[in-house]
Amino acid sequence: MKITAQEEYGLRCIMHLARVPFGDTVNVRQIAEYEGLSSAYVEKLLYLLNRAGLTESVRGAQGGYRLAHPAEQITLRQVLEALGGVLTADTLCNQFSGDREVCVHHGGCELHSVWSFVADYLSVVFSRITLKHLSDGEARPLVPSLFARSEQTIPLAEREPAQTVQTTMEGR
Amino acid sequence: MKITAQEEYGLRCIMHLARVPFGDTVNVRQIAEYEGLSSAYVEKLLYLLNRAGLTESVRGAQGGYRLAHPAEQITLRQVLEALGGVLTADTLCNQFSGDREVCVHHGGCELHSVWSFVADYLSVVFSRITLKHLSDGEARPLVPSLFARSEQTIPLAEREPAQTVQTTMEGR
DNA sequence: GCGATACTTGACTTTTTTGTAAGGATTAGC
DNA sequence: GCTAATCCTTACAAAAAAGTCAAGTATCGC
Numbered sequence: 001m002k003i004t005a006q007e008e009y010g011l012r013c014i015m016h017l018a019r020v021p022f023g024d025t026v027n028v029r030q031i032a033e034y035e036g037l038s039s040a041y042v043e044k045l046l047y048l049l050n051r052a053g054l055t056e057s058v059r060g061a062q063g064g065y066r067l068a069h070p071a072e073q074i075t076l077r078q079v080l081e082a083l084g085g086v087l088t089a090d091t092l093c094n095q096f097s098g099d100r101e102v103c104v105h106h107g108g109c110e111l112h113s114v115w116s117f118v119a120d121y122l123s124v125v126f127s128r129i130t131l132k133h134l135s136d137g138e139a140r141p142l143v144p145s146l147f148a149r150s151e152q153t154i155p156l157a158e159r160e161p162a163q164t165v166q167t168t169m170e171g172r
Numbered sequence: 173m174k175i176t177a178q179e180e181y182g183l184r185c186i187m188h189l190a191r192v193p194f195g196d197t198v199n200v201r202q203i204a205e206y207e208g209l210s211s212a213y214v215e216k217l218l219y220l221l222n223r224a225g226l227t228e229s230v231r232g233a234q235g236g237y238r239l240a241h242p243a244e245q246i247t248l249r250q251v252l253e254a255l256g257g258v259l260t261a262d263t264l265c266n267q268f269s270g271d272r273e274v275c276v277h278h279g280g281c282e283l284h285s286v287w288s289f290v291a292d293y294l295s296v297v298f299s300r301i302t303l304k305h306l307s308d309g310e311a312r313p314l315v316p317s318l319f320a321r322s323e324q325t326i327p328l329a330e331r332e333p334a335q336t337v338q339t340t341m342e343g344r
Numbered sequence: 345g346c347g348a349t350a351c352t353t354g355a356c357t358t359t360t361t362t363g364t365a366a367g368g369a370t371t372a373g374c
Numbered sequence: 375g376c377t378a379a380t381c382c383t384t385a386c387a388a389a390a391a392a393g394t395c396a397a398g399t400a401t402c403g404c
Binding site: 213 | 353361362363364366369370371372373
């Protein structure tokens with residue numbers, strides 16, 4: 001499970017825009033220098049964000065990019081969506097079908113329900129977090145904490161499973 | 173955010189082992205045929221799982237693979253770890269440093285706290301789910317649901333942010 | 345209008361991930 | 375001990391993702 005480079009860097013770029021007063025533009029070079037990325041790459045990332053309607057561009061001298069809406073109206077989910085798509089159970093099932101037309105587990109896969117629940121969770125969490133929350137450092141509390149509570153509620157896998165790495169023989 | 177092919181297919185392979193009586197071996201060809209993957213690929217995936225001590229191999233004729241521990245003692249987290257590493261905030265910060273030595277946001281990045289919380293959540297959830305839960309179809313309830321509850325508790329980003337895609341002009 | 349600035353976009357190169365191949369090692373059964 | 379079945383491991387090829395280039399087009403300031 002991983003976050004792609006495009007998502008991480010693209011998010012940083014739009015965060016850069018979220019930190020300046022709403023309406024101000026920032027040009028590609030400034031962002032690239034500050035974030036330690038190439039201008040070409042920042043251009044591409046902003047192109048994706050722009051295409052999704054999250055940013056606006058102002059051409060010509062003194063031009064640049066700015067948010068299309070106030071930072072409190074743009075969610076992390078929208079940004080991730082624009083940068084590469086959010087994890088959904090459907091995409092997973094279609095994506096990994098081995099050498100068959102459809103996934104061999106089509107119609108009854110134990111894994112599906114887990115991924116789909118995890119995906120739903122992430123989707124909801126990401127929809128709640130706006131760029132404003134992020135720039136204010138207020139996002140973390142929005143990721144619901146379930147640890148303390150569920151520690152008692154849910155009765156499972158309590159013991160650390162034996163981690164004695166012991167295969168057939170003493171591997172080399 | 174995505175699940176890699178190696179994670180998905182590797183998980184399916186070990187699930188295959190989890191479904192037979194504990195101690196029974198299954199050989200690569202059987203798994204490959206059933207899952208619609210090539211034998212060569214299944215070998216590689218089992219190699220990874222074996223190396224991590226999650227499975228045991230029996231060589232020679234009539235050999236095969238089996239779980240190294242009962243299915244209720246192997247967690248989803250261990251499997252994902254063996255197949256490609258679990259998402260952690262540390263890896264993220266080290267992984268995406270642009271063209272600098274360290275991430276430009278080192279020491280104070282707003283994104284870090286979000287990723288790290290999300291990563292913690294996933295880690296806890298995946299640690300709770302065992303292969304037994306998965307094969308019994310009991311895993312879904314173990315992914316804590318926070319929706320109904322937090323809907324009221326958390327006061328944010330309530331309105332669907334304006335999605336009027338309107339850039340500089342009528343695109344193209 | 346002209347030149348400079350800066351966005352736009354598709355093609356291209358590099359890197360990483362996926363998946364295949366192949367030769368070797370081990371064991372069971374005869 | 376020979377043979378067939380099966381795992382083991384590394385190297386390689388193919389595909390996808392990441393990142394760069396370059397030739398645009400639009401706009402501003404003079």
